[in-house]
Amino acid sequence: MFSKQLAPVIEAEWQDRFDTALPFVGGDGGFSYGVAFYGRSDAISFPYLDLGQAPWIDPDEVERRGMVVLCRVTDAACLAQMAERMDGMAGSFQLDLTATGRLYYKTYTSPTIRAGFVPPAGPATQSR
Numbered sequence: 001m002f003s004k005q006l007a008p009v010i011e012a013e014w015q016d017r018f019d020t021a022l023p024f025v026g027g028d029g030g031f032s033y034g035v036a037f038y039g040r041s042d043a044i045s046f047p048y049l050d051l052g053q054a055p056w057i058d059p060d061e062v063e064r065r066g067m068v069v070l071c072r073v074t075d076a077a078c079l080a081q082m083a084e085r086m087d088g089m090a091g092s093f094q095l096d097l098t099a100t101g102r103l104y105y106k107t108y109t110s111p112t113i114r115a116g117f118v119p120p121a122g123p124a125t126q127s128r
Contacts, residue, residue, distance in 0.1 A: 002031075002034075002099040002110035002113075003030070003031055003033075003034020003037065003038050003099055004034070004099060004101075005099035005100070005110075006031070006034075006035055006070075006097055006099050006110075006113065007034070007037075007038040007039040007040075008021065008039070008040075010025075010035055010039070010068055010070075010097075010115055010125045011039050011040065011041050011043075011096060011124065012094060013095065013115070013117065014068060015041075015067050015089070015093055016075040017117065017119070018091075018119055018120060020042075020065075021041035021042070021122065022039060022041040022043045022046065022064060023041075023043060023058045023061075023062075023067065024043055024044050024045075024046050024062050024065065024066070024068070024071060024079075024118075025039070025044070025045055025046065025067065025068050025119075026045070026046035026048075026049045026055075026062075026067050026068070026070070026120070027047075027049060027052075027068075027069040027070040027071045027078050027081070027082065027116075028047075028048075028049070028070050028071055028075065028078060028113070029048055029115060030073060031099065032045045032047050032048075032070055033045045035068075041053040043068075044056070044057070044121070046067065046099050047070065048064065048078075048100040049078075049081050050084075056107065057064050057115075059113045063121055065120050065121075066117075066118050066119050066120035066121070067085075068115055068116065068117055068118070068121045069081070069082040069085060069086075069115070069116040069118060070113055070114070070115055070116075071113065071116070072095065072111050072112070072113060072116050073111070073112045073113070073114050074096060074111065078098065079114065082114070082116040083116075084095075085116065085118050086116050086118055088117055089119055090119070091119040092116065092117055092119055093116075093117050094114055094115065094116050094117070095111070095114070095115045095117075096112050096113070096114050096115075097110075097114075097115055098110050098111075098112050098113070099115045106116060124128035
């Protein structure tokens with residue numbers, strides 16, 4: 001429900017910082033699939049950062065092109081994986097995001113999602 005609202009925000013941040021389309025979205029399965037689906041950049045989902053569940057992923061390509069890792073702020077295991085991928089990466093940053101959505105007569109708020117931006121390897125344009 002909330003991926004549709006989060007996708008354009010995440011993609012805009014990526015584009016603004018790295019001047020390229022968002023290549024991969026990993027982390028929480030629901031959010032990684034949803035943001036990849038609703039985004040305009042044709043990003044590839046890397047659910048749970050688990051190659052066993054995502055045999056279509058080439059780890060070297062992920063390292064070369066970068067990715068966004070999405071975790072619920074209450075998911076310690078996912079956050080630890082995010083921190084490991086961001087460790088020592090110049091230009092990496094995090095954002096905490098929430099979204100609201102309406103279903104019939106009720107408004108819902110998403111859990112807080114931490115987006116960890118892992119930059120592309122090598123020279124990348126960073127406009128901020």
